[in-house]
Amino acid sequence: MNRRNTAQKRAVYDCLMEMGHPTATSLYDRVRERFPEISRSTVFRILKEWAGDGEALRFSVGDGEDRYDATTRVHYHILCVGCGRVEDADLPPMRELLEFHDEENGFRILGHTASFRGMCPDCMKKTLN
Amino acid sequence: MNRRNTAQKRAVYDCLMEMGHPTATSLYDRVRERFPEISRSTVFRILKEWAGDGEALRFSVGDGEDRYDATTRVHYHILCVGCGRVEDADLPPMRELLEFHDEENGFRILGHTASFRGMCPDCMKKTLN
DNA sequence: ACGTAAACAAGACTAAGTCCCAATAAGGAG
DNA sequence: CTCCTTATTGGGACTTAGTCTTGTTTACGT
Numbered sequence: 436m437n438r439r440n441t442a443q444k445r446a447v448y449d450c451l452m453e454m455g456h457p458t459a460t461s462l463y464d465r466v467r468e469r470f471p472e473i474s475r476s477t478v479f480r481i482l483k484e485w486a487g488d489g490e491a492l493r494f495s496v497g498d499g500e501d502r503y504d505a506t507t508r509v510h511y512h513i514l515c516v517g518c519g520r521v522e523d524a525d526l527p528p529m530r531e532l533l534e535f536h537d538e539e540n541g542f543r544i545l546g547h548t549a550s551f552r553g554m555c556p557d558c559m560k561k562t563l564n
Numbered sequence: 565m566n567r568r569n570t571a572q573k574r575a576v577y578d579c580l581m582e583m584g585h586p587t588a589t590s591l592y593d594r595v596r597e598r599f600p601e602i603s604r605s606t607v608f609r610i611l612k613e614w615a616g617d618g619e620a621l622r623f624s625v626g627d628g629e630d631r632y633d634a635t636t637r638v639h640y641h642i643l644c645v646g647c648g649r650v651e652d653a654d655l656p657p658m659r660e661l662l663e664f665h666d667e668e669n670g671f672r673i674l675g676h677t678a679s680f681r682g683m684c685p686d687c688m689k690k691t692l693n
Numbered sequence: 694a695c696g697t698a699a700a701c702a703a704g705a706c707t708a709a710g711t712c713c714c715a716a717t718a719a720g721g722a723g
Numbered sequence: 724c725t726c727c728t729t730a731t732t733g734g735g736a737c738t739t740a741g742t743c744t745t746g747t748t749t750a751c752g753t
Contacts, residue, residue, distance in 0.1 A: 439719050439730055460709075474733040479710065481731095497624045497677060499741080500709070513671050525668035531658060532678060539654035542642050542682035548626060549661060549678035553671035568699055568750050589740075603702040608741065610700095628710080629740065 446470045447481045451491065451505050456512065456521040458500040496521055496550045509533070513551040517558025524551055575599045576610045580620065580634050585641065585650040587629040625650055625679045638662070642680040646687025653680055 450465045451457065457465070463478040482503050486493035492504040496514040502521060511524040532547045554562070579594045580586065586594070592607040611632050615622035621633040625643040631650060640653040661676045683691065 477732055495624050495626045522669045526664055535655055540651045541685040544680050544682040547680045551673050551676045553673040556670040
């Protein structure tokens with residue numbers, strides 16, 4: 436019942452903070468550099484637990500792999516379609532999305548997400564052959 | 565090079581129109597009721613091709629499985645966290661999202677998506693024990 | 694009717710994510 | 724500080740969305 440503070444959790448937390456919006460696999464690769472004996476399932480389990488408890492955000496930018504974010508307040512993301520990088524969008528939460536009520540279908544709205552697709556400066560350079 | 569009109573494509577198109585926002589697998593199951601010999605990879609290939617050509621929309625509502633939509637204009641979706649149903653949100657495209665320019669990171673923005681999580685009327689009934 | 698290349702069926706393959714279970718270790722009680 | 728309980732871990736099996744390959748079929752222009 437009680438949560439325990441383990442070296443594995445500290446390592447995952449540190450890497451999550453450093454990396455910003457990692458996928459579980461990329462976070463696993465990073466953690467392993469410092470903590471080689473950590474297991475893949477441990478990383479996935481820790482992230483899933485944090486997301487379930489609201490201690491981390493789990494989201495998708497539509498590239499097929501879920502991402503995690505230590506910042507849980509509402510904010511939006513940008514995916515670079517060139518290299519897969521994800522950054523925070525510099526845009527405040529939108530009132531119309533926060534306050535949306537679904538009269539049409541009668542859903543009780545619990546939350547929303549939004550994300551942009553784009554191309555980062557590095558990939559734009561590489562693209563103009 | 566030339567596109568060919570096949571019975572498989574007609575069947576996939578018909579089911580896509582009927583179903584609204586199916587996942588590839590659910591669409592495959594539906595198509596198979598009328599076209600039992602169609603193969604799974606054919607359904608995935610057709611949907612992928614249409615999404616690549618802009619003839620269909622491929623999107624995610626964060627439940628781990630991509631969805632397809634014959635309606636390609638910008639619009640938003642609602643996922644029922646109870647039963648997994650997806651409906652269109654009755655909300656026009658948001659100007660701030662359409663016109664967003666990313667000064668912060670310098671991305672060239674190509675598009676955006678947004679979706680809501682919520683609970684549908686049926687699931688709300690079932691939930692109030 | 695024919696030839697060619699697009700499309701198909703079948704199934705191997707990849708990878709994200711989950712689940713299971715025996716072994717380990719955190720941390721509270723004494 | 725030591726012991727005990729049980730949360731957590733490591734390792735690996737398993738599931739499933741999605742892709743890819745290959746030999747066969749078929750749409751459609753000539």
